[in-house]
Amino acid sequence: MTDPQPPQQVARIAQQDEADLVARAVAGERAAFGILVERYAGVARRVARAVLGNPEDADDAAQDAMLSALVKLEQYDARRPFGPWLLRIVANAATDRRRRRSVRRVESLDVGLTAGGPRPDTTAERRALNERLRQALAELPERRRMAVVLFDVEGYSHGEIALILGIPEGTVRSEVFHARRRLRVLLADWKEEG
């Protein structure tokens, strides 16, 4: 059995692979663009949802961002990682959409569940926790939401998030710190209630 490749090497291979996919997509190869979309659909939709709250709006924003990225693919510098470049477009698309539209409020919580009422089953519990997390996220400033999702959910580094959001790295650290503090309190309360 071969030894696993070191993470930096894996990242380099992935980057080369993505640069190749981008070149093929620019040349008009639809399948290459499809692979890129498939690879980044999850993160793009989650980041957009963190900004917009509403899943339909989030999907529309992610879709607009992907198509906008396709038009701008020639501007992508293949020496840099593709993910942060794409996610910057996604973040901007989501922010623009949020500004343009009055975002519908996330559905109100089931009062019985939030007030510590009876918990019918684990699925319902998880659903309620997800709802509370989404609501807690919605209460955070937009940039803070994106920072914590990109760091704790998607595993991007502070430097990469700084590139995506167009803010200094120190600000990213601060945003992640404040978001975590708020969300961890909520998670801890949930565990204690359970």
Add this chain to the structure above:
Amino acid sequence: MKEPLPFDHRPDLVLGRALREALDPGDAQVFTARVVALAGQVRVASWDAVLARWARAGVAAALVVALAAGYFVGHATAASPSAVRPTVSDVLIAPPAHPGEVEVVLASVIGNN
């Protein structure tokens, strides 16, 4: 268990997992298929397309500039014919402007003799 610090430089796996589940967008295949289908209608701005677009405007502009330059040069040349300078042969062949000067010089030379 040690409580995770908010300023930790590593991702918080517990929080990350919970948030991922909360933000789970659902069926990725439908989304991907929709975006790829729409991508067919999007025209990628390839370098040759951009060049072709600029080339048409460039050729038209160059034509206008060339016509304007030709007009002005031609107009300037026609407006000032006196500005044409005589060649050396023209000066030698042409009759002298004051023919008397030569006769006076000859008469004075002969007279001295």
